[in-house]
Amino acid sequence: MRLLRNVALLVPAVRRLWDSRNCLLTERDALLTERDALLTEHNMEGRLKNDDEWFELQFRPEEALKKYGVMLPTLPSDEVQISFTGLCGRANLQQAFNFYRYICSVCQINDIREPRILDFGGGWGRVSRFFLRDTLPECIFISEVREYAIQCIRATGNRCQVIHNQPRPPILELTGLFDLVYAYSVFSHLSGEYVHAWINYLLGVLRPGGYLVFTTNGQQFIDNLEHLPLETNDPNLQELFRRLREDLPLPEEIRRRHLKGEFQFYPLGVGAELTSDFSGETLIPRSYIEKNFISFFVDFNENVPNVDQSVVVFQKPA
Numbered sequence: 001m002r003l004l005r006n007v008a009l010l011v012p013a014v015r016r017l018w019d020s021r022n023c024l025l026t027e028r029d030a031l032l033t034e035r036d037a038l039l040t041e042h043n044m045e046g047r048l049k050n051d052d053e054w055f056e057l058q059f060r061p062e063e064a065l066k067k068y069g070v071m072l073p074t075l076p077s078d079e080v081q082i083s084f085t086g087l088c089g090r091a092n093l094q095q096a097f098n099f100y101r102y103i104c105s106v107c108q109i110n111d112i113r114e115p116r117i118l119d120f121g122g123g124w125g126r127v128s129r130f131f132l133r134d135t136l137p138e139c140i141f142i143s144e145v146r147e148y149a150i151q152c153i154r155a156t157g158n159r160c161q162v163i164h165n166q167p168r169p170p171i172l173e174l175t176g177l178f179d180l181v182y183a184y185s186v187f188s189h190l191s192g193e194y195v196h197a198w199i200n201y202l203l204g205v206l207r208p209g210g211y212l213v214f215t216t217n218g219q220q221f222i223d224n225l226e227h228l229p230l231e232t233n234d235p236n237l238q239e240l241f242r243r244l245r246e247d248l249p250l251p252e253e254i255r256r257r258h259l260k261g262e263f264q265f266y267p268l269g270v271g272a273e274l275t276s277d278f279s280g281e282t283l284i285p286r287s288y289i290e291k292n293f294i295s296f297f298v299d300f301n302e303n304v305p306n307v308d309q310s311v312v313v314f315q316k317p318a
């Protein structure tokens with residue numbers, strides 16, 4: 001190629017050929033951009049507005065591509081999925097989908113053309129895949145503290161912008177401001193210091209009027225603690241249940257503190273990148289949220305269908 005370029009500089013006929021080749025390449029790029037824009041418009045114009053259809057398409061990626069031009073990432077193995085959320089298959093996606101629908105209903109994200117979205121602690125990309133009908137993959141950022149999670153996202157062929165962040169803010173690779181930042185089951189595992197540091201930081205990367213939506217442990221977590229199974233088939237879950245039984249106070253004590261409005265963090269540290277100085281089980285009651293973040297507070301919902309944690313909604317003042 002270098003030789004051809006050098007010859008092209010010397011011989012006028014070859015140079016003309018070289019120039020027309022470059023023109024064709026530019027034209028091809030323009031056509032590809034136009035095709036992408038048309039596909040986006042095709043989605044945005046509403047053919048993919050049907051929620052049930054969009055959920056079912058997660059299991060029929062060829063149809064999503066053929067009919068709507070949406071290239072869905074693949075799904076990881078059941079084992080990988082369980083290692084993130086204790087669930088797999090349809091039930092796992094259903095939980096993520098219900099969270100996604102709740103976000104859309106509260107934050108009117110569908111009113112924005114190509115919204116910029118950050119999935120903080122995005123795991124293998126379970127939730128972010130649903131936003132692929134609302135915006136372009138390059139407008140979706142997924143950040144993760146664990147190298148393992150980054151590998152899992154990449155293994156699904158996810159085309160969103162994937163960032164490996166440090167346990168503490170900032171996230172240096174982030175560019176521009178976001179319309180929406182969300183985090184499922186991340187603030188249910190961080191210490192008080194980290195929760196405050198990350199909430200303040202994530203509010204800072206929102207545009208005025210943008211939303212921060214996150215989940216944390218609450219009443220449902222305490223109910224589950226009261227009914228932890230003694231036996232499971234999964235050795236990792238078995239070990240987690242043992243630690244929840246042995247390293248945490250009794251459920252009635254946790255409930256008492258929760259109802260009193262206490263922020264509770266129990267360090268459990270479950271891996272090299274999730275050390276016990278900042279990682280464990282966290283419960284944040286509504287009154288604590290209201291007291292500490294009143295100027296951003298929009299909603300606290302413990303009953304989002306299928307979602308096993310409390311969902312908190314903040315909005316950055318416009």
Ligand SMILES: C[S@@+](CC[C@H](N)C(=O)[O-])C[C@H]1O[C@@H](n2cnc3c(N)ncnc32)[C@H](O)[C@@H]1O
Nearest residue numbers: 084121122123126144145146149167184185186
């Ligand atoms: C229970 S998983 C949930 C994953 C994903 N949000 C989902 O709902 O499928 C929690 C994730 O948060 C990530 N995480 C924990 N602390 C983090 C931090 N400081 N920065 C980024 N990610 C973090 C963990 O690596 C883990 O993948």
